[in-house]
Structures are given as C-alpha cells and as structure tokens.
Amino acid sequence: MALQTACASSKEERILPLLSPTGRARHQQAKRIDSIPQHYAEMSGEELDQRISAARDALGERLVILGHHYQRDEIIKYADFRGDSFKLAQLAAARPQADYIVFCGVHFMAESADILSGPHQQVILPNPAAGCSMADMANIAEVEECWEMLLDILGEDAGIIPVTYMNSAANLKAFCGRNGGIVCTSSNAPAVVKWAFSRGKRVLFFPDEHLGRNTALKYGIPEACMFVWNPKDPMASNTADEEIEQAQIILWKGYCTTHMRFNVQQIEKARADYPGIKVLVHPECRREVVEAADLYGSTEYIIAQIEKAPAGSQWAVATEINLVHRLAQEHPDQFIFCLDPVICPCSTMYRIHPAYLAWVLEGLVNGEVINQVKVDEDTVCRAKVALERMLAL
C-alpha cells in the first residue's frame, strides 16, 4: 500500500450527526483521562456487554474496533478486525468511512494507526495506561545520545542505518525517517536488515535486542560482530570502541517481558512430555529458545502454521497466552498449549478491559472523544518516510 509523504493535511474536525451543538463544542477537545469513572468500573459483565453493543449499533459504520491478537476474549469478541499491530493499522486505513478507530491494543499501535489513517479519522486507545514495556525501553533522548556517541566513535562516514521495530514510539520511527532508516515488523525483519546493509555498513537496531539478534544471525552475521548497546549505561561504550568498530549490528538492550519468560528447559520438558510435539516460538524470544524450537516467526506466522496444520497436530507455542488459548479453542482437533506453565499474559495489553471500551464508546455516542492518540504532523511526516521504505520492499 502506498503511503503519502506529504504532511500538509491535518486531521480535520468533523461534525457528527449524533452531536447536539453542545456536544460539538465538547468534541473539539479530545479528553485524555487516565482513571475510568467509578460507575463503569462497577458494572457487571452483562451490563457492559449490553452497553458496548448498543454503542456500536448507534455509531454504525463510523466506528471500527481493532483487536490485537493478544487481547482477552471479552474484548476480541467486539473487534471488527483482529491482527498484529501493522496489519491492524493498515486495515484501519482501508476503512475511510470510519471516523473513529478504537484500537484495543497498546499505545505504539494506536500511534501507528494514527500515522497510517486518514486525516478525518480519530484514533482512540480505551486505556491510556496500556503501554508496551519493550517500546518504553527506548526513548528519543536515549536514541539520539546513542547515535551521537556512535558517530563520535565511528566518524561521519560510519554508514549506520537505524532500524526500529514496529514496537516503538512514533518519534523513533520519525528518527529513522530523517536518518536514512526504516521500520521493520517481526515478519519482514530479515528483508529490512538486508535492505539496510545494501545502503550502509552497520545497523543500529532498536528497541528489541532479541529480534535484532535472531534476524542478524539469520542474515549471516556472527555473534562476534554484534554489540549490545545499554542505554542505561551509555558511557560503557567509551571502553568498547574497538568492539563497536568491529560490529556490523548494534543491538539495543531492550526486550519483551512476555517473550522473555520462555526458556530452553520448557522446550525440553515439552518434548519429554509429548514426543513428536512441534515447538513454535516468536522471534522476540532469546536466541537459545529460537534455536531450540522447530519453527519461529511473527504472530501472524504462528497463526498461519496452526491454521494449515492437519488434525492431530501437537504444538507447544511460545507467545502471549490469550492468543495461545484462542488458537486452542479454535482448533479443537489439534493439541495446542503455551510453553510457559505459568500464565503469561502481556500485562499492558490486559489493561484494556470491557469497562474502558464501554466508557470510550459511550463517550463517542455522546459527542466526547476520550483518550484520543494524536501524533503531531511533523512526526507523522517523518515516520511515514520510514514506513514507506518498509512498504516498498
């Protein structure tokens, strides 16, 4: 899908058929409220169901609800579309009739949807506290400090191409856009790294060390040619000039708290308990977990493997528990379980509760846009440059 790089148009204010003049006035200021009104928090599941359904009906085509695969079932059942972050952002852009995109996911996903959606569309994250622990491990000040230190060490012709994972703040995507870099997803990371090396001598990969390492290994870069940059201790790089000079890829020391729960002992136990079982893991897992698995790939890849598997297949899956449970429910002819015996939900995804969904939807019906996620125009413009490079691959 081609993206526009021109940044002249801003999100236009819309006049909503459901709004009274008073409602329109309120609508001019989208509210960001971190704490949900108490009466929503006290509603029963049945009442929330009824209210969410009524609000959806009232908003009709002007609303699209997006549900990330890691959302709980009580949210997913209301989603018009399910997917990973990038697929959902593209789907939102493909629904121009929807004035409101309610993104049941985490903050960086809502930002991406705002970047990719039309100027008339408003993106809402039901609970603004739904962040991503990995995305939060890299901020723009730290990345710019790292960039300057690398240029100091390597010189102006260092040939560094910045690559940011989709799971990052919009201003990091913009950083890549203005520094010759690119965005990647867990599906296309190998192609993105290949693209980066066709243009530069080195890659700075953030914020996920493990996706970066697993991708670099697949590309053929040995561990000895990787340097791990610790943003909490950047001065350590002063004693590592030689290592940085020899590095082909500089990996940001960030990780996903959910995927870091998986280990090789769990894989060994699964194989001992269920001989012949296939182990399927996400590339945000550590290198040794990926290497011990039968297959690894993105969330969409994991789903596709199970969907095309014959009845009787057995899978131990290393990814978020809500998705694994749903796959098990939807494929009762297969044996599917999560590799981690202790429940491992993404705790930030879990912050989207039906009470938050009911609250923001009823707000829209009443002419209030609550918890809108809005990326400034300059950041949108530069982030789109990095996203366009990825889409052109």
Ligand code: SF4
């Ligand atoms: S599963 Fe990991 S990377 Fe994905 S939103 Fe949760 S913390 Fe972030």
